[in-house]
Amino acid sequence: MTTALDQALAQIRPDVRAAHAYVVQPSHGVLKMDAMENPYRLPPALQQALGERLAAVALNRYPAERTALLARALARHAGVDDEVGVTLGNGSDELIGLLSIAVARPGAAVLAPVPGFVMYEAFAKQQRLDFIGVPLRADDFQLDEPAMLAAIAKHQPALIYLAYPNNPTATLWDAAVIERIAQAAPGLVVMDEAYQPFASQDSLALMARQKNVLVMRTMSKFGLAGVRIGYLLGAAELVDQIEKLRPPYNISVLNAEAALFALEHADVYAAQAAELRQQRERLFAALQALPGVHAWPSQGNMILARVPDAAATFAALKARGVLIKNVSALHPLLANCLRFTVGTPDENTRLLAELTSCLS
Incomplete structure (x- = not known):
């Protein structure tokens, strides 16, 4: 007997019913080194100042002027001219979704190197776009230029994503x-x-030379992963088309104010990034020195490494209270690969100690 629920489910597209939701690993009570977050919080004095500022926000009003001010403040922070267009997303994820909608015509294709950020393909398929994944070079995870150019010539993609640096390989192409x-x-x-x-x-200079190039950034790695602010820069004629698709109130007044506050204290976040870059090199050298481990140079706040048995190592670390990302199933090129977020000095020390124990 067909129930009302069965009838309702039948209205959902078959490809949506067959898909899987993005899974976020539970992280309560563990050392969280799986999501490339900035591990540092604001100093107590700035925490108090931010709290007082947010308390004064008019929560009874829809976002308006402050969101527009944030967009221009982010453009200035990036160092681009006033004529460069900018639009905001609720994280970069929303911008990827809007870009997918913008090019969603019958037969249109989206192209990106693989392995790469999984949401490029996910959002393309949501809009019933063809997704063309071009494998990276196996030895160094660099772009396979002949393969990329051949795929462009064959598929004429409406949209190409180039992550710079790439996730999960942390490669700067x-x-x-x-x-x-x-x-x-x-x-x-x-x-x-x-x-x-x-x-x-x-790639801002490339954007200035090539008018079909847009630059997408996020404040998540800046240190505001919980605030969800992404922004898109480029020729105003192109960015204006994406702006048409943006929900009018997609950035909350609290998020906008927190982001403006962070930009006013950009030096604090720059110091945090400098510390994480130093810790990245320390972690990379230590991983390279471990028997059976091959780590690739990184230009992000993560390091990709191949271990003898990724599943076993991931499980052993998790049992010891250390959460990392097992990316080995994402693509054949990532066989037995794990991704480690760069943490604080103490976090990295613990990670290396636990990993050494697991591998031995």
Whole structure:
């Protein structure tokens, strides 16, 4: 007998019913080194100042002027000219969703190197776009330029994502290769710079030269993962099209005010990023020295490493109260690979001690 629930479920698209929700690992009571968060909080004095400022926000009003002020403040923080367009998302995830909607025409394709950020494919498929994943080079996780250019010529993608640095490999790709890809692209090229605070290069100059290039950033790695602020920069004519799709009140007044406060204290967050870059090099050297471990150089706040048995090592660390990310099932190139978030000195010391014990 068909029930009302069965009838209601039948109205949901089959591909949605067959999909899996994004899983966030429970992390209460463990050392959390799985999500590339900034481990540092604000100093107590700034915590108090922020609390007082948020308490004065008019929660009875919809977001308006402060959100617009935040958009321009982020553009200034990035160092771009006033004529550059900017729009905000509830994290970069929402912007990826809006970009997918913007190019969603019958037969349109989205292209990205793989392994990469899983949400590029997820949002493309939600809009019934073809997703073309082009494998990275197996030895160094660099872009396979001939394969990328061939895929562009064949599929004529409406949208190309290039994470810079990439997740989960933390690779900063060859800038000349990226420029040739942007020149060959028939549509939008989005440089996803989520990990820009930890990288030695950015793509703002490329954006200025190639008008089909947009730069997407987030305040999550800046130190505000809980605030959910993403922003998209680029030619105003292109960004304005994405702005049309943005929900009018997608950034709450509390989130906007917290972000403005953070930008006023950008030096504090810059010091935190500098410390994490130093800790990244310490962690990389220590991982490289462990028997049976191969770690790849990183330009993010994470390190990808191959171990003899990723599943066993992940489980052993979790049993010891250390949560990392097992990425080995995401793509064949990531066989037996784990991803470690860079933490504080004490967190990294504990991670290395527990990992050494697990591997031995």
